[in-house]
Amino acid sequence: MPPPTAWSPKGTVGHQFYAWYVLAVLVLVHSFNAVDRALISILVEPIRLEFGFSDGEVGLLSGVGFAIFYALFGIPVARLADRSNRRNILAAGLALWSGMTALTGYATGFASMLAARIGVGVGEATCYPTAYPLIGDYFAPVRRPKAFALFQAGAFIGIVLGAVIAGKVAEAHGWRAAFHVIGAPGVVLALLVLFTVREPLRGISEGTHGFSAGLGLWPAFQRLLTDRAFLLVVLAVTALSSTQAIAANWGSALLMRLYHVSQGDVGLVAGPVVGLGGVVGTIAGGFAASTLTRKRGLLRAGLLVPLATIALAPLALVLFCFGPTLPLVLIGGGMGAFLIGTHTGPAIAVGIGLVAPENRGVASSLLVLGQSLVGFGFGPTLVGFLSDALQPHFGIDSLRYAMLAAPVCVVLGWISLLLAYRAIGQLPALKPASD
Numbered sequence: 001m002p003p004p005t006a007w008s009p010k011g012t013v014g015h016q017f018y019a020w021y022v023l024a025v026l027v028l029v030h031s032f033n034a035v036d037r038a039l040i041s042i043l044v045e046p047i048r049l050e051f052g053f054s055d056g057e058v059g060l061l062s063g064v065g066f067a068i069f070y071a072l073f074g075i076p077v078a079r080l081a082d083r084s085n086r087r088n089i090l091a092a093g094l095a096l097w098s099g100m101t102a103l104t105g106y107a108t109g110f111a112s113m114l115a116a117r118i119g120v121g122v123g124e125a126t127c128y129p130t131a132y133p134l135i136g137d138y139f140a141p142v143r144r145p146k147a148f149a150l151f152q153a154g155a156f157i158g159i160v161l162g163a164v165i166a167g168k169v170a171e172a173h174g175w176r177a178a179f180h181v182i183g184a185p186g187v188v189l190a191l192l193v194l195f196t197v198r199e200p201l202r203g204i205s206e207g208t209h210g211f212s213a214g215l216g217l218w219p220a221f222q223r224l225l226t227d228r229a230f231l232l233v234v235l236a237v238t239a240l241s242s243t244q245a246i247a248a249n250w251g252s253a254l255l256m257r258l259y260h261v262s263q264g265d266v267g268l269v270a271g272p273v274v275g276l277g278g279v280v281g282t283i284a285g286g287f288a289a290s291t292l293t294r295k296r297g298l299l300r301a302g303l304l305v306p307l308a309t310i311a312l313a314p315l316a317l318v319l320f321c322f323g324p325t326l327p328l329v330l331i332g333g334g335m336g337a338f339l340i341g342t343h344t345g346p347a348i349a350v351g352i353g354l355v356a357p358e359n360r361g362v363a364s365s366l367l368v369l370g371q372s373l374v375g376f377g378f379g380p381t382l383v384g385f386l387s388d389a390l391q392p393h394f395g396i397d398s399l400r401y402a403m404l405a406a407p408v409c410v411v412l413g414w415i416s417l418l419l420a421y422r423a424i425g426q427l428p429a430l431k432p433a434s435d
Contacts, residue, residue, distance in 0.1 A: 059384020093126025098186025149286020
C-alpha cells in the first residue's frame with residue numbers, strides 16, 4: 001500500500017485510513033519501546049540473584065542509569081526532529097535500542113549491563129520526540145486525545161505481552177535468552193517504519209502547509225519554560241509517570257518476594273489484570289477526553305477526565321502494596337492502572353496543543369525529560385534505596401513500604417493537573433476541517 005504524500009485534515013477516506021495505519025505502526029513501536037525499557041524489571045529477580053545486586057543497584061540499572069542518557073539525548077534529538085525527517089530518526093533509534101536490548105543478554109556484571117542499558121536509553125530517546133509530533137500532524141486537536149491514548153496503550157500492551165513471553169523464555173532457557181528473543185524483532189520493525197511511514201507536512205492538521213524552522217534550541221526552551229500552563233502539564237505527567245514507573249519496575253519483585261509468584265507465572269498473573277486495567281483506562285480516558293474537547297471546544301476540557309478519576313488512585317495503590325491476599329493485590333493494581341492510565345491521552349494532547357507545530361519536538365523532549373529522568377529514573381531508584389534503608393526495620397516487607405512513594409506521586413500529579421486546567425483558561429481547540 002503506497003502511502004500518500006501527506007495527510008490532509010479535510011482528507012479522503014484513504015488519507016484518513018493511512019493516518020490510522022501510521023498510528024497503528026507507532027503503537028507497535030511504542031510497545032517495543034516499553035517492553036525493552038522494562039525488561040530488566042520483569043527479569044529483576046533472576047538477574048539480581050545471579051550477580052548479587054542490591055535493590056539500590058537494581059534501581060540504578062532500571063532507573064537513573066538508564067534515564068539520564070534517555071532524557072539528555074532526547075534534547076538534541078528533539079531539535080533534530082523539529083528540523084529534519086522524523087520517520088528516519090525514529091527508524092534508526094528503534095534499530096539501535098532493539099539491538100542493545102539483545103546485547104544485554106551477554107552482560108557479565110554491573111558495568112556491562114549498565115553499558116547496554118545506556119545504549120537502550122540512547123536509542124529510545126528518539127521515540128517520543130518523533131512520535132508525539134507525528135501524531136500531532138496526523139490528527140487534529142479534537143482527535144488527539146484518543147490518538148495519544150491509543151499510542152500510550154501500546155506501552156501497556158508491550159509490557160503485558162513482553163512479561164508473559166520473557167517470563168516463559170527465562171523460565172525455560174534463562175534470562176539471557178529472554179533479552180535476545182525480545183530485542184531482535186525490533187530491528188525488523190525499524191524497516192517497516194522506514195519503508196511504510198511517510199513524513200507529513202508540519203502543522204498540516206491545523207491548516208498550516210509548510211515548514212518553519214521555528215526558534216533556536218535555547219530560545220525554544222526559554223519560551224516553553226515561561227509557559228506556566230505547559231510547565232504544569234509537564235509536572236503532572238512527571239508525577240503520574242513516576243507512579244507508573246514504580247509499579248512497573250517493582251511490581252514483579254513485590255509479587256515474587258511477598259506472594260511467592262514464580263518468574264514464569266508473574267506475567268501471567270499480573271499481566272492480564274494490571275495490563276488490562278492500564279489499557280482500558282488509557283483508551284477510555286482518551287476517547288472520553290476527545291468527546292469533551294469536541295463538545296466544549298476548549299483545549300483544557302479533556303483534563304476533566306483524569307481530574308475525576310485519578311483522585312481515587314491512591315487508595316487502589318495502597319491496596320496493591322498492602323493487600324492481605326494475592327487477589328486483592330491484583331485488584332488494587334488493576335484499578336490503580338486503570339485510574340492513572342486515564343491521564344495519558346488528555347495530558348499529552350493538551351501539552352502538544354499548547355505549542356506551535358515547529359517546536360513540538362522540543363516540547364516533547366521536555367515532557368519526556370519529566371517522564372524519564374524523574375518518572376522512570378528517580379522514581380524507581382528512590383524506591384530501591386528506600387527499600388534497602390528500610391530493610392533492617394521491616395525485613396522482607398521493606399519493599400512494600402518503599403512503594404508508598406507511588407500514591408504520594410499521584411496526589412502531586414492531581415494537584416498539578418488542576419492548576420494546569422485553571423492556567424489554560426478558555427483557549428479553544430481547533431476542529432478538523434471535515435467537521
